[in-house]
Amino acid sequence: MKHISILGSTGSIGTQALEIVRGHRNELIVEAISGNNNIELLLQQISEFSPKLVCVYKEENAKRLSELVSADPCIKDKPEIVSGMEGLIKVAVYPGSDIVLTAIVGMIGIRPTVEAIHAGKDIALANKETLVCAGHIIMSEAARCAVNIYPVDSEHSAIFQSLQGNPRRSLDKIILTASGGPFRGRKREELEKVTLADALKHPNWSMGQKVTIDSSTLANKGLEVIEARWLFNVRPEKIQVVIQPQSIIHSAVQYDDGAIIAQLGTPDMKLPIQYAFFYPERPFLAGDRVDFFKLGSITFEKPDTETFKALALAYEAIETGGSMPCVFNAANERAVADFVAGKISYLGIADFIEKTIRSHKMVKDPGLDEIIRIGEDIMAG
Numbered sequence: 001m002k003h004i005s006i007l008g009s010t011g012s013i014g015t016q017a018l019e020i021v022r023g024h025r026n027e028l029i030v031e032a033i034s035g036n037n038n039i040e041l042l043l044q045q046i047s048e049f050s051p052k053l054v055c056v057y058k059e060e061n062a063k064r065l066s067e068l069v070s071a072d073p074c075i076k077d078k079p080e081i082v083s084g085m086e087g088l089i090k091v092a093v094y095p096g097s098d099i100v101l102t103a104i105v106g107m108i109g110i111r112p113t114v115e116a117i118h119a120g121k122d123i124a125l126a127n128k129e130t131l132v133c134a135g136h137i138i139m140s141e142a143a144r145c146a147v148n149i150y151p152v153d154s155e156h157s158a159i160f161q162s163l164q165g166n167p168r169r170s171l172d173k174i175i176l177t178a179s180g181g182p183f184r185g186r187k188r189e190e191l192e193k194v195t196l197a198d199a200l201k202h203p204n205w206s207m208g209q210k211v212t213i214d215s216s217t218l219a220n221k222g223l224e225v226i227e228a229r230w231l232f233n234v235r236p237e238k239i240q241v242v243i244q245p246q247s248i249i250h251s252a253v254q255y256d257d258g259a260i261i262a263q264l265g266t267p268d269m270k271l272p273i274q275y276a277f278f279y280p281e282r283p284f285l286a287g288d289r290v291d292f293f294k295l296g297s298i299t300f301e302k303p304d305t306e307t308f309k310a311l312a313l314a315y316e317a318i319e320t321g322g323s324m325p326c327v328f329n330a331a332n333e334r335a336v337a338d339f340v341a342g343k344i345s346y347l348g349i350a351d352f353i354e355k356t357i358r359s360h361k362m363v364k365d366p367g368l369d370e371i372i373r374i375g376e377d378i379m380a381g
């Protein structure tokens with residue numbers, strides 16, 4: 001029996017995690033959840049999963065949810081409802097939980113993740129922005145506290161799966177696959193007039209808004225290179241990004257003898273979420289299977305880092321190290337928010353990342369407070 005906390009239970013990853021719980025009622029118990037704006041969904045989740053603790057980040061939404069819960073006669077065991085950063089941390093360290101799924105979006109997840117590690121919780125990590133900003137702290141604290149970090153990002157789960165049963169000392173390189181997003185094959189001039197609706201049309205995956213936009217600019221792949229650097233302790237030059245437009249090969253590793261081991265499957269986040277919950281077991285998961293005859297072919301391309309320069313900038317940020325990956329992430333978070341708000345153009349996202357990286361003086365080995373301050377300064381502009 002596993003007891004879980006979910007940071008971001010109302011999001012794309014959070015709701016798919018709850019689908020997994022539905023299929024494994026005797027093995028998984030939801031103890032604590034969090035959301036921000038979607039209080040109707042939180043109310044439904046409380047009715048269905050009876051968590052004991054619920055955080056609604058925005059205080060006014062937390063008050064509204066408390067009223068709804070109190071007035072609902074069908075909710076017999078009323079959960080404790082908390083808010084703000086303090087509330088997120090309470091969910092992360094909830095004493096009854098063994099594992100915390102970090103499915104919140106953005107670097108707001110840094111403190112709750114570190115607190116969960118300090119409380120001895122295993123982490124099912126979807127919230128890549130946190131690891132990009134504070135990977136040096138999170139990985140060393142996880143080792144110190146003997147906590148496991150299970151990747152949920154599909155590529156990193158594929159790498160993790162491909163590493164099973166093989167000696168780590170023989171790992172030669174990581175092959176990180178990318179779909180290429182909706183604008184694969186286009187040149188810069190063709191992207192000048194891209195709208196929010198265009199950027200949200202991902203060819204293969206259905207995901208939250210920010211990660212979908214990040215996938216279209218390849219900033220997501222940049223974040224994933226940095227994420228892989230921390231999760232698997234490999235140098236950035238040992239991480240090769242390969243475009244695989246059908247999203248069937250979720251990533252691979254190459255060993256010293258030349259063998260490449262990959263994980264393949266249909267594009268469905270429920271597999272990596274379930275693997276993180278049940279590792280090393282592989283219980284049944286309903287869904288489509290890959291049919292090689294229907295698929296016909298799997299193709300490969302080199303990423304175009306001139307058009308999609310966010311990927312090249314991510315390599316630059318991780319090579320520079322220190323505070324620079326955090327700056328890369330924060331600049332991207334800010335630029336995506338500005339693009340969504342109609343304040344900057346689509347190409348302006350990568351331009352803003354570039355400008356911000358160039359003007360930042362790298363801080364070596366920044367502490368947690370410094371990382372958060374640097375991130376918040378960039379967000380506040």
Ligand code: NDP
Pocket residue numbers: 007008009010011012013014034035036037038039057102103104105106108126127128129152153154205206207208209210211269
């Ligand atoms: P969504 O936008 O769908 O969900 C985000 C969740 O975080 C929601 O529960 C939302 O609450 C909550 N949230 C948003 N902002 C805040 C805030 N300021 N304070 C507290 N809670 C907040 O995101 P995804 O599920 O797509 O992504 C979650 C993470 O997983 C991201 O880091 C993403 O990169 C990563 N990931 C996602 C994949 C996917 O397939 N979706 C694939 C691989 C990685 P509410 O909705 O109630 O406002």
Ligand code: MG
Pocket residue numbers: 153154155224
């Ligand atoms: Mg991914």
